[in-house]
Amino acid sequence: MSQNQTNKKLVSFIIALFLISLLGLVYTQICLKQNDNNRMLTTISNQKLFLATTTDKLDKKLGLMADKLDTYAMLLSTGKISMPEFESELSNEKLWLNYGIVGVGIAEVPKLRSNGRKHFHRNYWLNLTTRFESQQDSNNYTLNTQENAWFNDTLKNQKPQWSRSYYDNSLREFIFSYSAPVYDVTHKNIIAVLVVDFDSQFIDSIVSQNIGQKYTSIISRDDGAYIYTDNTDKVLNQVSLSKITNKNSIEAQTYQYINKNHCNQVCSLALSDNSEKHLILYQSLKKLPWTIFADYTTQQLGSLNRESDNSLTMLNIGFWVISLLLLVVLVNLYRMSKKRTFKTLWQLSALVSLILVCGIVYVWKISNHLYYRDTSKAIINQTILDSYIKQYDAASQLKRTESIIKIPTAIIIDSAEFLNSYNIQLSGHIMQRYPKNSEDAWGVKFNDGFDAKITQTGVQKTNRYDHVTWSFQVKIRENFDYTHYPFNHGSIWLAVSPVNQYKNLLFTPDFSYYNGLTDINAANGVARNLIIPGWYIRGSYFNYQNDSSRMVNNVNSYSAIDLPALTFNILIGATFGDAVITTVIPPMVIIMILFVTMLTISKKGNKSIEFKVNSILSASSGMLFTIVFTHVSLRNKITSAIMYIEYFYLMMYIVVPLIPINAFLFATKKFPKINFASNLYAKLLFFPVISFLLFIISLWRFA
Structure with a gap:
């Protein structure tokens, strides 16, 4: 078989490998994209479930309390129960001892006293978790105060009301309330207001236990006022989305849409501002006049998914590097078919080594952004x-x-x-x-x-x-x-x-x-x-x-x-820099010294550099002892299964003895391929082979 036929077969083989590598690259790229899409869909599905669970719990817990209060208000209005009976029922009903309830009260409609001021009398039962403590007070009535808003709104609208969060001076804590009017059936006028007060932390705890506070807000359907958000200042300052001046903001766009499109199940909305895209999930509560929504950026959604199987990513990197290597080899084979020189061979060796080293460094770098710890048993809600x-x-x-x-x-x-x-x-x-x-x-x-x-x-x-x-x-x-x-x-x-x-x-x-x-x-x-x-x-x-x-x-x-x-x-x-400087650079320096030692193997004499097998053997022995000492020191510090860095040392245990063996075979002059051009093949293959082995090991260990 002629040399030309052999070269053609080699080129055909490399082209076939290149095409297979390209197919593998395209396939893994498509799979990665599909996996990313599937993970994103799974993340969105999970967040929808968390939002639905949060909405359901708010509806059930707060709605149940509101229904109970409405029932008592009706019974008091119709005279079916008296105040002492109401207090007795309250004490016996364990439901009212819920941790989120601060207390239950009834306030009479203010009456004008002889001093010209209005007073209103209130009975209040403070929740001590195991029992109620009865309290009574009589205060001056002021119309336009945040603390009395729950009372005033109920009188004004003559129907049950949910208040916004406010600070109650007598209770000394932030609360929100549900109030229901009690009527005098005969005269058909309101004589008192029944109220249940909730700790403002109650909503906070339900949200944090499920979807989490970071992305979530609750607003009033009437005017877009914040009932709850992770920025409590917006709640206490009674910020309303309907009054936001920047109508292009994500908050304003969200309110404009959900105000027109009420949704009793979880619905989604895609929005964008000048910098990034947002996904809005929202749902209207059934028993409360509120809407809950969660705002996620694309980056935030990605952070909620922690896939720990990285084999496909490493396979994709492998196909990228191999495709590039084969392309470089094909280009240089074409160059050598026109003009074959040692310079071209050295360029090919250097380029192949550089590509492989870049591939190794990229694997190190990308491993910092991948997940290797199984968090499937994490308690996140x-x-x-x-x-x-x-x-x-x-x-x-x-x-x-x-x-x-x-x-x-x-x-x-x-x-x-x-x-x-x-x-x-x-x-x-x-x-x-x-x-x-x-x-x-x-x-x-x-x-x-x-x-x-x-x-x-x-x-x-x-x-x-x-x-x-x-x-x-x-x-x-x-x-x-x-x-x-x-x-x-x-x-x-x-x-x-x-x-x-x-x-x-x-x-x-x-x-x-x-x-x-x-x-x-x-x-x-x-x-x-x-x-x-x-x-x-x-x-x-x-x-x-x-x-x-x-x-x-x-x-x-x-x-x-x-x-x-x-x-x-x-x-x-x-940290990437610390790992490279303290651990990776020392073995890399040793590999460089080994290569320089191999360069001394030559037929041509030189006054400055003289080839002697004994000298190479001594240098290799010194390098071997250095490697062994470094490896043992590492093992004394860390006792573990085989570590990634140890493959560097294990490979050098093989490479170091091969250098004096190569020198000895070169000195015997019995192997023409070894002696060709002063040991050219061994020198050309030194870095590409070592880099290729380290690249394969890196893909395997970080997959």
């Missing part, structure tokens, strides 16, 4: 939390033990410091909300922590809760995954459980403290100024894990419930 609580409630009923007592818990990490590769010191605060008068249940302990210091720093007692704050410092031995070292993707976790192990206490995430936990990337619970040298924060979430300490104390398994420990996880990734 109340629905997921309820699925856990349901299991433990069933166990408590089966074993005839006391009911599960849920303790909303928030954790803030103020500082984090790595003591070594596996031990980390954390400090921060824990905020908890305990039932009233339950001091025996107070207390927090850290699972798997040592040298822990925890101090109670504050207690705030309200009519319904005891808010307890702790400050802590603890050392935790973490089981970090170093398989991607030095481009790590790990998590710092802190597991907490009750000190009192003999009560069925279950710590739960306090959604309202964090304004919702649906966005893991938001890094809720991590101080904004927290810096961990060599690492960056990628997100945070809560989950449950087995509480080994509780299992030890639960001797009687027939009456004990294995409640879990609440675990706060901080997702972290290694």
